[in-house]
Amino acid sequence: MPKAEETILEIDLKALEHNLNHLKSRIPQQTKFLAVVKAFAYGSDACEIANHLQHLNVDYFAVAYTNEGVALRNAGITKPILVLHPQTVSFSTLIEHQLEPNLYSPKILEEFIEVASRLNYSNYPVHVKFNTGLNRLGFSESQVNYLAETLKATSVIKLTSIFSHLAASEDLNERDFTLNQINTFKRIAEILTEAISFKPMMHMCNTSGILNYPEAHFDMVRSGIGLYGYGNSEKENRNLKPISTLKTVISQIHHIQPGESVGYNRAFISETPVKTATLPLGHADGIGRPYGNGKGYVIINGKKAPIVGNVCMDMIMVNITNIDCKEGDEAILFDAQNTAEDLAETARTISYELLTAVSQRVKRVFLK
Numbered sequence: 001m002p003k004a005e006e007t008i009l010e011i012d013l014k015a016l017e018h019n020l021n022h023l024k025s026r027i028p029q030q031t032k033f034l035a036v037v038k039a040f041a042y043g044s045d046a047c048e049i050a051n052h053l054q055h056l057n058v059d060y061f062a063v064a065y066t067n068e069g070v071a072l073r074n075a076g077i078t079k080p081i082l083v084l085h086p087q088t089v090s091f092s093t094l095i096e097h098q099l100e101p102n103l104y105s106p107k108i109l110e111e112f113i114e115v116a117s118r119l120n121y122s123n124y125p126v127h128v129k130f131n132t133g134l135n136r137l138g139f140s141e142s143q144v145n146y147l148a149e150t151l152k153a154t155s156v157i158k159l160t161s162i163f164s165h166l167a168a169s170e171d172l173n174e175r176d177f178t179l180n181q182i183n184t185f186k187r188i189a190e191i192l193t194e195a196i197s198f199k200p201m202m203h204m205c206n207t208s209g210i211l212n213y214p215e216a217h218f219d220m221v222r223s224g225i226g227l228y229g230y231g232n233s234e235k236e237n238r239n240l241k242p243i244s245t246l247k248t249v250i251s252q253i254h255h256i257q258p259g260e261s262v263g264y265n266r267a268f269i270s271e272t273p274v275k276t277a278t279l280p281l282g283h284a285d286g287i288g289r290p291y292g293n294g295k296g297y298v299i300i301n302g303k304k305a306p307i308v309g310n311v312c313m314d315m316i317m318v319n320i321t322n323i324d325c326k327e328g329d330e331a332i333l334f335d336a337q338n339t340a341e342d343l344a345e346t347a348r349t350i351s352y353e354l355l356t357a358v359s360q361r362v363k364r365v366f367l368k
């Protein structure tokens, strides 16, 4: 691996392939695989990642918003792209780029039919989401009849899939709740299928759903975090490889005398002689203020160097008193061994948040 000379996010495409193969080994061969590449593919790089995954033959992609789907189309992605949370204002852009909307409420459904009809479309592929307990987006069970009637009354759209989302698939203490979500989804699917006289694809599982609920794999699964190397449990993490390494370089070393302070607001005041290293990344790069004041750390020459004082916008200072290092040496925020999950925990958050926070200012470097 190249040594960092500035702050970079290194992305290992071989690890991505390993994770895809592992996740696919956990689902039946005929089950389709949708790769979730929203939020810049969880902070990595949506276009590079999607291109690689398209090459590896995933069946579907999903993004959260229309503009994310447009970026993928512009980067040469030709596979179907599901937009998980489209807004009415973007419908014509969505259609223009052959993106497939999640229609999650009567308002969204009716407005989409209107726009697609105005643009003279018929059988435009759409997906309908059901709320089975997350209470975030989706039609309720009581709206199935309305939905069936609306679908039967139009040829403008074609129902490609119905789906739902699990609220606690990684939490085995919530197994009963999850099984109830799965049953509710099956019941809804049965009633709808009967009413419209055909069977759309069904999908429900995110990464932890894939790993923990084989009975809910249905026709397709949707994986995000697993592709990026995190399985939401120690056991599953062992089978996956984190694809990204966030690393940087020591800009300057300071020798702090007792009574001196470090950083804004003098949040750290030294009682003993301390050696610090200043690193060129801060909260504007994705290391938020909760990581400051001894919570978060970096790895320098194999040793943990805790963050000293407050995180600045463009810099952090770390304690290297007991570390043999010099200006220009590399510092690792997270990699495959010192994981984003571990670092995220120091700020009481989760890998998802730390990964997606790595800002666009950080250069992406791909290992192929």
Ligand SMILES: *Cc1c(COP(=O)(O)O)cnc(C)c1O
Residues within 6 Å of the ligand: 036, 038, 084, 165, 205, 206, 207, 208, 222, 223, 224, 225, 226
């Ligand atoms: C983000 C998202 C996923 C992916 O979840 P992971 O836990 O990252 O695998 C799947 N489905 C929906 C609806 C999502 O919003």
